Amino acid sequence: MTGNESRTQAIYEITNREPIEAKAPKKLEDIWASNVFSLSKMQATLPKDVFKSLKETIKTGKKLDPSVADTVAGAMRDWAISKGAMYYAHVFYPLTGGTAEKHDGFISPQSDGGVISEFSGKLLIQGEPDGSSFPNGGIRDTFEARGYTGWDVTSPAYILENEMGATLCIPTVFVSWTGEALDKKTPLLRSIAVVDKAANRVLKLLGNTDVAPVNSSCGAEQEYFLVDANFANARPDLLLAGRTLFGKAPAKGQQFDDHYFGAIPPRVQAYMHDIETRLYKLGIPAKTSHNEVAPGQFEIAPVFESANVASDHQQQIMTTLRDAAVDHGFMCLLHEKPFAGINGSGKHVNWSIGNSTQGNLLDPGDTPEENLQFLAFCGAVIRGVHLFGPLMRAVIATASNDHRLGANEAPPAIMSVYLGSQLEDIFNQIKEGKLVGSSHKGVMHLGVDVLPPLSKDAGDRNRTSPFAFTGNRFEFRAVGSSQSVSGPLIALNTMMADSLSWIADQLEAKVGSGSSPEETGNAVQAILKDIMDKHGVAVFGGNGYSDEWHKEAVEQRGLLNIPTTADALPYLKESSVVELFKTTGVLSPTELESRFEVYAEQYILSIEVEAKLVVDIAKTLIYPAVMRHLGEAAGTVANLSDIGVSVDKTPVEKVAGLAKSLLDGANELDSAIAKHDFGSTEEHMDYCAGTIRDMMNSIREAADTLEGEIADDLWPLPTYEEMLFIK
Missing domain, CATH: 1.20.120.1560 (Four Helix Bundle (Hemerythrin (Met), subunit A))
Structure with a gap:
């Protein structure tokens, strides 16, 4: 392993690297969200009426009152300056999948030659970056440059620190002069609104009178590789493509399964602790970190948050992973398959919907067979996956993710839904027209007196499914590690809104308002039976890696196997997908066409x-x-x-x-x-x-x-x- 001179020098630099000087740990409560202009900071700095108006917009989706903008901007500026910020930036998420920032100074020159710090409500609410230089799929010609950023009040502003100072970052949407979305946030916010409207209809038809706004939630597990920068900088393929285009498999890879959840190397642990500290300051609830399957591969996973905030936080996590890696002498690889023959990296998007009055609408409870509300919402998922499986495949389609999907390490490129044995049995009973009961949670006795009894879930988990139920949420396992989660969330929310609207239409036709609980229950069971009769082929609980499943899925069930991005992206132009986004208002046909063009070009x-x-x-x-x-x-x-x-x-x-x-x-x-x-x-x-x-x-x-x-x-x-x- 001595290699040529550059390899020898790289190994010398790594093995003789001075450890990073340990910093005294800080209490979590002292650093948590310290760089976020949170509700508590707003309450402390804003007049009561302004805070009340702003809070109502954030919590309920009420239209923003523009008259409060100047007051909020002044308080936000004063807070940012107190944190050392001299600049502010509208942060937006173009169709590249990355993060874009337009930086401006608080400086305002005066006629007497002096300057003052200025940040008005107008500057807070709207900015104007170039609308033609970002990928737009033909929405804007090169000579048509105007585009706008608009303040997203539902995602908190934050301070981004570096060695040279600090910047106030304001999450925004990004739209063209003609009003079309040029970003990933705008349609995400639209999808959240339409799923709220559809879910409200169903909840009220099920007899609920007090229904709070419904939002989707997301918890994305981020996998990544770390390679020492001395090696990475000597690999042109890693520098420019993010993956190794050449490389013989080593004698030892991951076959011993000794890296997965193993002891974290000290140097990596120092990196992880640094990452977590940075994220905690930004109010990002990073909770879990560990070794992943492959040598050199790791994972970080945050706690669930509302979909829009989680999406913004995911972008910050990826940026922080890359930036901190440089400080620790690493290169962080987010490519889905940086090493051939070695486990690839995904970003498992855990998704659910719920509100403050009915709670998590995908929580089955202890007796799911009696939980009419859960069954209705779970049935909506089954219908959506069957009708729009190709859309799900299209929104995770990239050149890098193609290396991973279907490679006996990630879910196959056939979209199906895993419910677990308990729920699959319940839905099969509904299909047969006789719902009698189900298996329930149990207890494991391990035969060792000093060990307490362990609870056992009613069903197992299935890591080969691309879309698996995992207790109170669905896990979209096929999302790529380098991707923005916005695309998958937009698709899931919109599909769910469509299915819930369909269920609401069926309920209104069968029972209308004022029906008895028994009538409503019978109607829901009839609707779910119809769903299983037409869409139950999408439910699969077996081995998604097997050749038998691939044959059964295509030949017997009529599901599509869509192996590559070239096969997947054209489904964005399919009539049912165009109609889905058009009728819900999440994406216009022009906006959807632009996304096909952008993603195909990428x-x-x-x-x-x-x-x-x-x-x-x-x-x-x-x-x-x-x-x-x-x-x-x-x-x-x-x-x-x-x-x-x-x-x-x-x-x-x-x-x-x-x-x-x-x-x-x-x-x-x-x-x-x-x-x-x-x-x-x-x-x-x-x-x-x-x-x-x-x-x-x-x-x-x-x-x-x-x-x-x-x-x-x-x-x-x-x-x-x-x-x-x-x-």
Whole structure:
């Protein structure tokens, strides 16, 4: 593992790295949300009438009163300046999936040559970044530059600190001059509104008179890899593509299962503690962190929050993971498959809906067979997954996530819903027209007197399902680790709103208002039976990795297997999806079309960047190293032959043949990348998914074989063994 000079130096730097000086731990209550302009800070700094108005907007969704903006802006500015901030930034979430910030100073020059700190309500409410330079899918031409950011009062402002100072960050929406959404927040807020409206209808038809606003919630488990920066900076593929395009599998990978939940390396633990401190200051409830399945892979998971705030916090988590990694000498990899043959990284989105009066509407309670409200909302989920499974696949479709889905480590690319044995039995009883009861929670006695009895859930969990019920929520396991959670949340909320509206229509037709509980119960059971008859094929509790399921799902159940992004994104243009978003008002046909264009372009560009890197690395790093190896080997063979020593030339011939395959493949790929005469975006994506990816894989196969054949001190790239195991 000594490697060439750069690899040797990297290993030296890592193994001789000075540990980061430990900081005295601070009490959680002293740092929690200290950098957030929270409700409590608003209450302490705002007049009572202004605070009351603002709180009502935040809690109930009441329209914002613009007259309070100046007062709020002044209080927000004074608080930010007291925290050392000299700047403010409207933070928004363009269709790139990343985070964008437009920074401005509080400074306002005066006629006498002096300056004052100024931040008005107008500046708080609205900003104007460029509306054409961000991906917009044709909504804006390059010469049409105007776009607006608008203050989202439901997501709190916060202070972002760095070594040079602090900035007041204000979460905003981002829309075009013509009013279309250019971001991920605007449609998310719309989806929250429509699911609230539909859920309210159902709850009132079920006999509830006091119904608070309904919101969806999200808790996203974030997986990531850490690689020492000395190695990462010597890998052009990691720097520019976020994944290794070459690399031979190490002798030891994850096969011993000894990394999963193992002892966290001290250096990584220091990083995690730093991350948690930074997040706590931002009011982000990061609760769980641990080693994941693969060596070098880890996870952080926050507590549930309202969907909009959780989405904003997820963006901050990804930014913080990357930024803090630099301080600790790491590179944080959020790519879904940075290492071939090693467990990929997902972002399991735990999703539910509820309110303050009825609670979690996806909580079955102890007797779910008697919980009419839960059964109705769970039935809505089943209907939505069956009708809009292709949409669910489309909103998680990226070039990077394609490497993970269906790879016997992540959910398959077939959208189904797992209920667990207890609930699946209940819904099958409903389908048969006779709901008689269900299994319930039990107790495990472990046969050791000193151990207390442990409670046992009524059903098991299924890690092979893309959309699994896990006790009081559904876990969308197929979301990629680098993705914004907004897209999946928008789809789930909108699908749910559609199904709840359908259920409400059915209830109104069957019983109307003022019906007896028995009549309502019979009507709900009839509606759920109809759902199971038409959509129950989406319910599956078996092994989603098996070949048998793939065959059954497609051939017998009529479900779709959508393996690649090129296959998935066109479903955003499918008529039922267009109608879903149009009728709910979450996305107009123009906005939806723009998203197809943006995501398709991102997919094509991602593949092209990787392909260009494959050509460059193969030609300028690997091939020259192989030639040096062949030169030395050929010279040795000739010298030994001169003195009468017989040498087997097979290894040299093998390397020479692989080198030819490598160079020929790189030249062919270089030519293939130049092709751009495509009849449609779909045709271009298919070309990338098929021709380009196949050629890249062929070149990689030759290169990875060569890595195991040539002298280690000549190999130019940090190896899997080094990157995964040297910390």
